[in-house]
Amino acid sequence: MLEAWAARQAQAPFTWLRPPESGLVMVRARAGGTGAKFNLGEMTVTRCALRLNDGVIGVAYVAGRSHRKAELAALVDASAQMPGMGERIERELLEPLRVRLEAEAARMQRKAQATRVDFFTLAREAGA
Amino acid sequence: MNLARLGAGFSSPVLDSQRTFRGALEALSRPGRVVTAGGPAEVPRNVAESACALALALLDQDTTLWLSPLLAPVGGYLRFHTGCRLVSQEAEADFALLDSAELPSLDLFRCGSDEYPDRSATVIVQVPTLEAGSGLRLSGPGIRGSVRVAIGGLHEAFFLYWGRNRALFPRGIDVFFACGPLLCGLPRTTRIEV
Amino acid sequence: MYVAVKGGERAIQNSYELIAEARRGDPAHAELTLDQIKQQMRLAVDRVMTEGSVYDADLAALALKQAAGDIAEAVFLLRAFRATLPRFGYTEPLDTSRMRLWRRVSATFKDLPGGQILGPTYDYTQRLLDFSLSEPASSAVAAESGDGKAEPVPGVLSLIEQEGLIEPQEPAAGDPDPTDLTREPLRFPAARPVRLQNLARGDEGFLLAMGYSTQRGYSHTHPFAGEIRFGVLEVEIVPEELGFAVPIGEIALTECQMVNQFAGSAIEPPKFTRGYGLAFGHCERKAMAMALVDRALRAGELGESAEAPAQKQEFVLSHSDSLEASGFVQHLKLPHYVDFQSELELVRKMRARR
Numbered sequence: 105m106l107e108a109w110a111a112r113q114a115q116a117p118f119t120w121l122r123p124p125e126s127g128l129v130m131v132r133a134r135a136g137g138t139g140a141k142f143n144l145g146e147m148t149v150t151r152c153a154l155r156l157n158d159g160v161i162g163v164a165y166v167a168g169r170s171h172r173k174a175e176l177a178a179l180v181d182a183s184a185q186m187p188g189m190g191e192r193i194e195r196e197l198l199e200p201l202r203v204r205l206e207a208e209a210a211r212m213q214r215k216a217q218a219t220r221v222d223f224f225t226l227a228r229e230a231g232a
Numbered sequence: 233m234n235l236a237r238l239g240a241g242f243s244s245p246v247l248d249s250q251r252t253f254r255g256a257l258e259a260l261s262r263p264g265r266v267v268t269a270g271g272p273a274e275v276p277r278n279v280a281e282s283a284c285a286l287a288l289a290l291l292d293q294d295t296t297l298w299l300s301p302l303l304a305p306v307g308g309y310l311r312f313h314t315g316c317r318l319v320s321q322e323a324e325a326d327f328a329l330l331d332s333a334e335l336p337s338l339d340l341f342r343c344g345s346d347e348y349p350d351r352s353a354t355v356i357v358q359v360p361t362l363e364a365g366s367g368l369r370l371s372g373p374g375i376r377g378s379v380r381v382a383i384g385g386l387h388e389a390f391f392l393y394w395g396r397n398r399a400l401f402p403r404g405i406d407v408f409f410a411c412g413p414l415l416c417g418l419p420r421t422t423r424i425e426v
Numbered sequence: 427m428y429v430a431v432k433g434g435e436r437a438i439q440n441s442y443e444l445i446a447e448a449r450r451g452d453p454a455h456a457e458l459t460l461d462q463i464k465q466q467m468r469l470a471v472d473r474v475m476t477e478g479s480v481y482d483a484d485l486a487a488l489a490l491k492q493a494a495g496d497i498a499e500a501v502f503l504l505r506a507f508r509a510t511l512p513r514f515g516y517t518e519p520l521d522t523s524r525m526r527l528w529r530r531v532s533a534t535f536k537d538l539p540g541g542q543i544l545g546p547t548y549d550y551t552q553r554l555l556d557f558s559l560s561e562p563a564s565s566a567v568a569a570e571s572g573d574g575k576a577e578p579v580p581g582v583l584s585l586i587e588q589e590g591l592i593e594p595q596e597p598a599a600g601d602p603d604p605t606d607l608t609r610e611p612l613r614f615p616a617a618r619p620v621r622l623q624n625l626a627r628g629d630e631g632f633l634l635a636m637g638y639s640t641q642r643g644y645s646h647t648h649p650f651a652g653e654i655r656f657g658v659l660e661v662e663i664v665p666e667e668l669g670f671a672v673p674i675g676e677i678a679l680t681e682c683q684m685v686n687q688f689a690g691s692a693i694e695p696p697k698f699t700r701g702y703g704l705a706f707g708h709c710e711r712k713a714m715a716m717a718l719v720d721r722a723l724r725a726g727e728l729g730e731s732a733e734a735p736a737q738k739q740e741f742v743l744s745h746s747d748s749l750e751a752s753g754f755v756q757h758l759k760l761p762h763y764v765d766f767q768s769e770l771e772l773v774r775k776m777r778a779r780r
Contacts, residue, residue: 119273121240122313127512129663129674130606131481133520135618136595136683136702137581141519142604142619144626144704147481147661149514149674153235153312161235165514165663167675168482209526210574216528217572219544223536235667293513294609312667315514 105204106176109197116183121153121161124171150174160185234308239274241313242288248272252289259408259417264370264379266362269415276309278302278331280358283410287329287356291316298322298341298353300330328355332385338393341405349402352420360384362411369425370418378425381416383409394424431761449494463487472678472707473497477748478504479608479627481677481706498629498752505749516603518662518671522681522704524578525657532582533651534685540579545656546708582653583683583700592685592698614740621723621743622716626704628746630712636736637718644734645722649701652685656708680705682713686721691729699728 128146135142151165152174162182164174184193242248248270255269271281272288284306291297293315299307306329307318319325322340330336335357344352367382397404397420404420418424450457464471464487474486478501485504493499529545532538544550586592604619612624625633640647658678662671682703690696701721703713722736723743735741745751 119240120243121235121238123243123245125245125512127514128480128508129514129661130516130608131520131661131677132517132604133522133704134595134597135622136700137522137681138597139595139702140597140604140617140619141601142622142626143516143606143608144520144623145476145479145481145706146508146513146608147517147675147677148485148511149663151514151665153667155236155240159236163235163665163668165665165672165674167661167677169484209576211570212528213526213574213576214570214572215568216543216545217574218569219529220541220571221544223542238667293515315512 105197105201106173106180110176110179113183116156116179118154118156118162118179118182121155122151124150124152124174126150126169126171152178154178154182156182156186158186235312238309238312239272239276241272241309242285243273245288248285249289252285255415256286256289256408256417259415260406260419261374261417263372263374263417263419263422264364264381266364266381266414266416268413269410271413272313276306279306279329280410281413282415283329283356283358283408286408286410286415287327288313290354291327293317295326296324298325298328298330300328300334300336302331302334303329303358322353325353328353330355330357332357332359335387335390338390338405339396343397343400343403343405346402349404352403353405354408355405356408356410358410359386360411362409362414362416364416370422371425372419372422374419375422383416384411391424391426394418398423431763449492458491460484460487460491463490469708470495470497472705472709473630473712474500474504476706476709476712477501477627477629478508480504480508483707498748501748502752513608515663515665517674518664520659520661520679522655522659522679523580525655525659525679525681526576527579527655527657529656530579530653531651532653534653535582535585538582538585540577547710579655581683583685586698590697593688593700595700595702612743614743615726616739616743618720618724618727621739622702622704622720624743624746625716625719628716629748629751630709630715632746632748632751633715633719634711636722636742637715639734640718640722640736645725645737646730647686647701647718647721649718649721650685651714652683652700654680654682654710654714656680656710678707680707680709680713682710682717684714684717684721688728699724 126148129149130146131144132141133144134140147167148169149165149167150169150171150173153161153163155161160182162178164177164181166174166177180193180197184190252269255267259265259267269282269285271285275281275284287310291310291314295316296319297310297316298319310316311318322328322336323342325341328341338355341353341355342351344350361382361384363382366380369378369380371378401420406420407418409416409418464483467490470490471483471486474489474497475481475483478486478489485507486500489500489503492503527543529547530540530543532542583592587594604623607620607623612620641649658676660673660676662673664671684701686699686701688697688699699721701717703716703720705713705716719736719742722734723739725732725737732738
């Protein structure tokens with residue numbers, strides 16, 4: 105979807121402030137869900153930062169190891185800061201993206217809800 | 233951190249780091265030899281290109297960096313590109329980047345222990361001039377006989393310090409001198425005659 | 427003691443080719459793709475991510491393919507690869523109460539806010555081999571129900587926490603950052619955050635056996651599965667150059683809250699205590715075993731005597747890592763020729779003296 109959007113845009117010339125680089129972030133969680141922080145394990149992430157020729161900076165941190173995805177995300181981030189572009193990007197890219205992700209989440213949610221149960225306790229309730 | 237004012241780092245981080253590291257290796261193993269270290273795409277103001285390249289190549293998120301006051305504005309740039317931790321105390325620094333115009337007391341930097349002499353600071357000093365062939369006479373490991381190199385901006389205090397540093401062996405700091413794209417190494421084993 | 431040996435390059439080279447051939451199997455059959463492994467062997471992928479301690483399904487699938495399905499070898503490959511990657515930092519701590527749930531069950535409360543959701547589970551299957559799977563079939567489609575809206579579901583244990591019947595789980599003053607085992611070596615005694623990091627990447631088989639031992643009486647912790655949840659959660663980081671939180675993507679997680687009895691002490695009334703398990707992907711057995719072992723290892727801080735193996739941190743934490751365990755056991759294959767010759771000599775001498 106990012107690719108399709110990028111293909112429709114005029115190629116904005118830019119220079120890399122920091123070219124795409126894949127690395128790790130340590131995922132932190134909490135003991136018991138709410139207690140002391142602990143390190144669960146790492147996840148891969150790719151980051152980059154670029155500067156459009158008119159000086160606007162775009163930054164991206166994206167889970168996984170796709171350099172291209174990080175590049176596109178940083179381009180979108182930079183473009184969205186250009187006058188008048190924020191709204192267009194919201195309308196043409198972010199909103200449709202959100203709708204798609206929410207539809208997928210809702211589909212999973214409905215499948216999960218279909219496995220929702222009410223257990224009945226038998227002997228004890230009857231005999232208590 | 234103001235991103236808009238940050239310059240670009242190495243254009244090819246892996247290859248540029250390797251090339252710079254190779255240059256640093258050459259400089260430290262052949263003290264007094266002046267080598268070239270290519271810089272990043274955009275060098276921040278007031279910093280020598282080679283000093284900047286060296287910092288980008290050597291620093292990472294597990295290292296600490298001390299900056300002399302004149303170079304403090306470079307902190308944001310180096311933190312952004314390397315993830316290094318900036319420290320305000322000389323004694324906490326793994327690396328230091330300083331200008332010869334404001335040399336601190338070098339005794340404050342870590343010189344390692346007899347068991348772990350590698351836990352010492354590496355100090356990058358940027359100097360106004362750096363030229364092989366005349367000036368100071370260097371001798372020691374890595375040098376056949378002696379070699380001459382003219383290093384600008386150094387004062388009496390530095391040479392007194394260097395005598396103390398050599399006496400600490402195997403402990404002691406290692407120094408790089410940087411000027412424009414040029415680099416010259418001064419490991420703890422090298423003797424200086426003024 | 428090991429000795430360096432020379433030679434064998436040709437044989438080693440040929441063994442690489444042979445393992446590649448053995449991995450591929452009969453070329454008359456289609457080769458596995460990474461997508462097939464990710465989609466159809468997801469629990470193996472999840473286990474490799476959890477024990478390899480890197481959340482990246484593509485890498486885990488590749489490791490599994492390269493290791494011909496050997497989980498421990500795939501974990502080794504993933505850990506080796508992670509060592510080549512730079513570390514960018516730490517995420518914001520996960521808030522698991524905000525997970526989008528695909529499964530959520532409690533063995534302690536029948537009726538609970540948010541309900542019991544079985545999700546994709548083998549629990550209620552008959553464990554009969556399904557021979558219809560031996561031939562490719564059309565895709566399976568699950569039933570759907572409801573409007574698909576997802577509300578955050580608070581943890582079950584908050585119900586009894588409000589009554590003060592279970593120990594609360596709160597960060598220490600100042601919410602200190604935990605020691606990171608990938609940066610600093612394991613030291614004893616290890617604080618709970620360090621133990622949890624160790625257990626989170628620990629070998630499932632080892633933790634399962636340790637957890638099982640606590641149920642069979644080697645430590646008196648009497649556990650209940652308070653809540654088990656599996657779902658996805660957005661991960662956020664705060665890059666220094668930006669200064670605000672950025673969501674970088676979603677990860678799937680399995681969480682287990684074990685509830686255990688605690689008789690109380692001179693200063694504290696009787697109440698319940700907890701053990702905690704958390705794993706990447708869907709690793710339910712692992713999360714449960716981890717929670718049992720976490721609780722057992724808390725013996726010291728809860729004033730219980732630590733006599734059973736699962737309660738001894740040096741024993742558990744030193745032997746939980748599949749990479750270390752497999753490495754040390756398998757190193758016995760390395761040349762020990764000189765060692766053995768000297769022992770042989772010794773035995774001969776001893777026999778000659780008799």
